[in-house]
Each structure stands twice: as C-alpha cells, then as structure tokens.
Amino acid sequence: MSETLLYLIQQLINGLTIGSTYALIAIGYTMVYGIIGMINFAHGEVYMIGSYISFIVIAGLLGMGMVSLPLILFIALVIAVLIASTYGWTVERVAYRPLRGTNRLIPLISAIGMSIFLQNYVVLSQGSRDVALPPMISGGWTFGDPSLFEVSFSYMQLFIWVATFITMLGLTLFISRSRMGRACRACSEDLGMTNLLGVDTNRVIAMTFIIGAALAAIAGLLLSLYYGVVNPFIGFMAGLKAFTAAVLGGIGSIPGAVLGGLILGVTEALTAAYFPSEYKDVVAFSLLILILLFRPSGLLGKPEVEKV
Amino acid sequence: MGKLYNAIFSAGIALVLACLMIGVKLDTDGTTLKVHGASPEQWSWIIGGIALVFLSQLFADQIDAAFGKIPKPNLSNLIPEGDKMVRLKPWLLAGVFVCMVIWPFLVSRGSVDLATLALIYIMLGLGLNIVVGLAGLLDLGYVAFYAVGAYTYALLSQYFGLSFWVCLPISAGMAALFGFLLGFPVLRLRGDYLAIVTLGFGEIIRILLNNWTAVTGGPNGISGIDKPSLFGLEFSRRPSEGGTTFHEFFGIDYSSTYKVIFLYLIAVVLVAFVIYVINRLMRMPIGRAWEALREDEIACRSLGLNRTAIKLSAFTIGASTAGFAGSFFAARQGFISPESFTFIESAIILAIVVLGGMGSQIGIILAAIVMTILPELAREFSEYRMLLFGLTMVLMMRWRPQGLVPMKRPVLELK
Numbered sequence: 001m002s003e004t005l006l007y008l009i010q011q012l013i014n015g016l017t018i019g020s021t022y023a024l025i026a027i028g029y030t031m032v033y034g035i036i037g038m039i040n041f042a043h044g045e046v047y048m049i050g051s052y053i054s055f056i057v058i059a060g061l062l063g064m065g066m067v068s069l070p071l072i073l074f075i076a077l078v079i080a081v082l083i084a085s086t087y088g089w090t091v092e093r094v095a096y097r098p099l100r101g102t103n104r105l106i107p108l109i110s111a112i113g114m115s116i117f118l119q120n121y122v123v124l125s126q127g128s129r130d131v132a133l134p135p136m137i138s139g140g141w142t143f144g145d146p147s148l149f150e151v152s153f154s155y156m157q158l159f160i161w162v163a164t165f166i167t168m169l170g171l172t173l174f175i176s177r178s179r180m181g182r183a184c185r186a187c188s189e190d191l192g193m194t195n196l197l198g199v200d201t202n203r204v205i206a207m208t209f210i211i212g213a214a215l216a217a218i219a220g221l222l223l224s225l226y227y228g229v230v231n232p233f234i235g236f237m238a239g240l241k242a243f244t245a246a247v248l249g250g251i252g253s254i255p256g257a258v259l260g261g262l263i264l265g266v267t268e269a270l271t272a273a274y275f276p277s278e279y280k281d282v283v284a285f286s287l288l289i290l291i292l293l294f295r296p297s298g299l300l301g302k303p304e305v306e307k308v
Numbered sequence: 309m310g311k312l313y314n315a316i317f318s319a320g321i322a323l324v325l326a327c328l329m330i331g332v333k334l335d336t337d338g339t340t341l342k343v344h345g346a347s348p349e350q351w352s353w354i355i356g357g358i359a360l361v362f363l364s365q366l367f368a369d370q371i372d373a374a375f376g377k378i379p380k381p382n383l384s385n386l387i388p389e390g391d392k393m394v395r396l397k398p399w400l401l402a403g404v405f406v407c408m409v410i411w412p413f414l415v416s417r418g419s420v421d422l423a424t425l426a427l428i429y430i431m432l433g434l435g436l437n438i439v440v441g442l443a444g445l446l447d448l449g450y451v452a453f454y455a456v457g458a459y460t461y462a463l464l465s466q467y468f469g470l471s472f473w474v475c476l477p478i479s480a481g482m483a484a485l486f487g488f489l490l491g492f493p494v495l496r497l498r499g500d501y502l503a504i505v506t507l508g509f510g511e512i513i514r515i516l517l518n519n520w521t522a523v524t525g526g527p528n529g530i531s532g533i534d535k536p537s538l539f540g541l542e543f544s545r546r547p548s549e550g551g552t553t554f555h556e557f558f559g560i561d562y563s564s565t566y567k568v569i570f571l572y573l574i575a576v577v578l579v580a581f582v583i584y585v586i587n588r589l590m591r592m593p594i595g596r597a598w599e600a601l602r603e604d605e606i607a608c609r610s611l612g613l614n615r616t617a618i619k620l621s622a623f624t625i626g627a628s629t630a631g632f633a634g635s636f637f638a639a640r641q642g643f644i645s646p647e648s649f650t651f652i653e654s655a656i657i658l659a660i661v662v663l664g665g666m667g668s669q670i671g672i673i674l675a676a677i678v679m680t681i682l683p684e685l686a687r688e689f690s691e692y693r694m695l696l697f698g699l700t701m702v703l704m705m706r707w708r709p710q711g712l713v714p715m716k717r718p719v720l721e722l723k
Contacts, residue, residue: 039500049329056332059341083328086321098706105446106709108500109662112448112655113701120695125330133341236651240511243504278519285508292501293493 006149011273012266017157017226019265020164024219025242026249026257027171028088028212034188034252035208038104041111042091044239045118046213050084050220051230052122055133069136073221080217087118088213092206115235122232130231137225160222167218168258171211175254180207188252237281244288250301259299315365322361326354408576412569420565420572424640426680427575428633433660433672434582435629440658441667441715442595443622444602445495446503448654449510453483453627455517455649457634462530462644463523472536472639476632483631484624491623495616510654517646529645535567536574536639571640578636582629583669589625598622599667652694659701665711674712 025047032040057076066072095114099107140154175181186194187204195201223238224230245264249256264284271283291298330350332343346354364371412420432454439447457479464470464478494505517524524530589595597618601608609615638644660679664671683693704711 053328056334056343059334060343063342086324095702106705110702110705113698116655116694117698120698124695126334131334132336282512282515285512288508289505292497292505
C-alpha cells in the first residue's frame, strides 16, 4: 500500500474514534430535541462533569491500591453514569420543567445560565487548570510498511469502539423493546396526545434527560481516558460539536446522530491531517452552516412542516 | 407529607451532587493523580447549601407566593402617561443629556472610565435588543460583530493610518456586511438552530482571529491603536509628527483626565445616536414588521411581508451597532486580542437584554449599568461572579422572564 493510503487509513481510524464519542453526546441532544423540541444547552457541561467524576473515581481507586484495570474502569463508569444522570435530571428539573409552555427563548436562556453555572461550579470546586491522568490502557497494533508509514490502532481506540458499540446496542434495545422506550417514541411523535393517553410525560421527559446525561458521561469517560486531560472548559466545545453532529444527521433521529457524529469525526481528522489543525473547529462549524443551508432537516431527519 | 418527602429527596440529590464535586478535589502530584477531601470550611458550605435546598423545597409554595407578592419593580409606571409625557419628554431628554455631559467633570477618573465601559455595554445591549428583543431572533454569536468592528478599526489604523472618525462608519459597515453574509443563509432557520449557528459563527471568528497571525497578531492581539482626536487635536502628552495636542492648543497643562473624559463624551454621543436611530426605526414600517414577525411569523407571511428581508434588516442593523461599539472599544482600550471576544461576552450582552426586559430600551440601559457596576462593587466575590451570573439568569427566567422593565407598547382599548 502506498504511503498516502496508509496515512489516510490512520486518519480514518482516529476520526472514527473521536466521531463515535461525538455520536454518544449527540444522542443526548437529539433525544431531548425529539421530545420537547428544545436544545439542552447544558448538555456539554454534563459531559464535562462526567469526565471529572470518572477521573475522581479512577484516581480515588488507584489511591486506595486497587490494581485490577477492568474493575476500576467498570466502577468509574457506573459512578460517572449515576452522578451525571443526576445532574441531567437536575438540569431538567431546575431549568426546563418550571418553564414549560412559555416562549421558546426562555428555557433556552435559562439553560445557558445553567451551563455557565455548572462550568463555574466545577472551576470553583476543582480549579481551572488541566488535570492529567497517565494513560490507563496502553499498547496497540501497528501495521503497514515501517519504511513508509506505520498505521497504529491502539487498544484504547478499540476500547472506545467496543464501548460505544455496546452502548448504542443497549440504547437501541431500550428504545425499541422496553415500555419506557415505547413511551419515549410516542412522546416524540406527539407529546400532547401521549399525555392524553395516560402516559406520564413528565417522567418520560425526565428520563430523556437522564439517558442523554448517562451517554454523555460514558463519552466523558472514554474521551478523557483517550486524551488523558480534563479541564472545566471542555464541555462547551464538545457540546457544540455534538450538536453539529446531531443537526448533521437530522435532529430528532437517533441513527442520524450516530451517522452525524461519525461523519463529523472523520471530517475533523481529515482536516487536521491536511490543513493546519487549528482550523478543524472552523471546518466543523462551516459544515453545520452548509448542512443547514442545503438540507435543513439533516441527512436522516424528517422535514418539519410549519402549521398555524 | 408529600412536601417533606420532596424536600428530603431534593436535599439528598444535592448531597450527592455536592459531595462528588466540592467534597473531593483532584490534584496532580508529580505524574500521578491524587484526590483529597475538602477542607472543613468547604464542608460547612456544602452543609449550608443542602440546608438551603431542603428549606427552599419545604417552603417552595410560600417562597413562590412571596416572590409573586413583592411589588414588582415596575419602573415603567414611573414614566408619566399620555399627554403629559409628550410635553415633558423633550425637557426630560435634554436634562438627562446635560447631566451626562457635566457629570464627568465632577467625579473621579476611575468612575468616568467605568461609565464609559457601561456606555459600551449599553450600545451592545441596544444593538442585540433589535435582534433578540424586537425581531425575536436568538443570536448567541453577537460578540463576533463586536470583534469585527474592533478589528476593522485596529487594522485600518495600523496598516493604513486611518483615523478613528473615518473608521467608525467603516467598522459599522464591515460588521453589517458580516451580519448580512451570515444572515442571508441562516435566517431561514428556526429559532434554536439560529442560536447554535450564530454561536458557531462567533467561534469561527474567534478562531480565525486567533490563528491568522500574519494579519491579526494571533493571541497577542494588536496593541498601540490610535486614540480618537478632536478635530485633529490629540490627547497625548507629546504630539505626533506634524500634529497638535489638545493641551498645547488651548494652552493648558497636560492631564490624562482629559482623554478619559473625551472618550466618555464620545461614548455618550454614540449612545445618543444609536438610541435616536433605533427609536426612529421602531416607528417605521420596518420596525413594526420586526415586532409583528416576532409575534406571529405565519400571520406576517400571509399578509405579504417578506420574512427574509425583515429578519435580515434586523440582523444587519444589530450587527452594525456592534461594529460601532467594537471600534470605540478598540479606540478606548488601545489594545485588543481575541480574548475579549469569547462566548461569555455574548452571554453577558444577552443577559443584559434579558435582565432589562426584551424589547425595552430603558430596561436595557438600566441592566447594562447594573451589570457593569455590580462586579466592581463586589470585587471580593469576583471568583463567584460568573457562578452568580449563571444562577441569576436561571432564576430571572423562572420568576421574571419579562425583565426588570417590561416593554410597554401603546394599547388602544374599546370601552
């Protein structure tokens, strides 16, 4: 294989890794939007909190002398998911539920306030500096011609792929098979009608925020292990990227969010590879503007009809 | 009983949330990561916070009722009504203007400087008010236009030596052009899409400014930007080549206070100009169309209003106001860098509009003053500033979404 091709394969691997975590965060946006038609502006901060919690738990367990890596990761995952879900639930309870039925701008502004609050809450309690964790999962495979370019696929990347896949599978089963999942789908079709049919829509909405937050926490654990650093400001950019992914795939559609996340991740990796890497964020947002321009309903979304 | 259960539940949630964030602190020790528990002082904060959550949930109804009962600061009632207002208004405005002009000569230099900053925020608030308050388009990247205005002046002055007064309209024009270019594709979008796209646009501008080092100086920004001059008279200690300074021309001693007061007066004039223009626009068909579109888009379209053109005009005019404010900001600071144009700045301007009452000019002016002066007064709490700021935004939306001084529109009723 030629050098350029090997280089391209490496970028695809990196892009799909990042993209799959974007997809996890994007599902949170897309599910909330699908049901109440609003952007959960504080979602990025929930992801950031998930990263912090997983770091805290990992550091705590290592400090206690635990050595079994799978067990540490599992406990960190469970606690991060539980705590982040609680945050997601609180966000809904404080910033969205009291404002339901008001002008659309009002919950959005209160969610922006919530996002600023959470970010500074973490800044005040954990400091604003980067916190670094030495790599937990090291090693990997390399292939290709060593004299030209060696493609590396690390165990960490494999871990991210597998974890994302299992999460997606679990979510799909939950949405398609469980009673709550059916209620979620009904609510996204017609919230008012579902309520009339005796479903507790408040519970369903709270559940959507919780699921979104749980997925964001998983993404937080994976990405922070991958990068090895967290700081209180990562939530803003990650939230923006994930929202772009959700819109790209068609907001409201879960497969769309996954597709959008993967496309965005690959696009970013390719941009960073062939252009100065500072511009990868510019490309992501330009992609968002272009998609909205030519296909406002996204790749897999349903076009919305405005009615009186 | 249900209430007690609810309060205990909320307190429990608060306990969990606080313990795993404030209660444990991550720390890097060499290459390893350590956690250690919080100090007793932090624990007392946590317990206090949980008690607060418990009590506020237990007495939620009473608190809500109390907030409902507080005579809302209905400042709009202070303004006299009808005929009386028509007679009084010119005198009132003239009085305010005269006070604004005389005031800086009586107070300290620091407060004049602070007032200038407040005037910049008033300008920004009024500009964003056109977009958010009148036209109902949520713009989260407003700071991008502010940055465009500031950089236009800074670059033109640095590379071509153009003066502030020449650059002022050019900056406004550039910002308007950017507003037009962004608005043209995205204004067809629904409210929250627009919010995110403008947010992304704000980030794009900031990233470009940060990385286009050859022109913008990157993160180091641009320094040594010329200060405005009064009909060619400079406010520096020594005149530039071939120039005259203000104190030499009038034969008085040099004082740096003159410059501060002069900048303040420029800001007053700019704000007066912006208010005048916006008030005229609001009474023109275009201004009425903005508000009509905010109220009901479909009705407007069925009455034959061109939706895109109306939104675009609001967006462009709002952007040009930010351009104005931006070039003045660059002139006042003498130094700009992308650091001044982050998302938080957009959020502050939005908070001014929301706090003041969307659409209400007098409210926005008051809110801008409050938002600039409060942080100065509460310096010892400065690390909690953004935390309280976020919290205020959430609470305001809950208890008073229409702002401090809700917009009052003329109403005709049949009796």
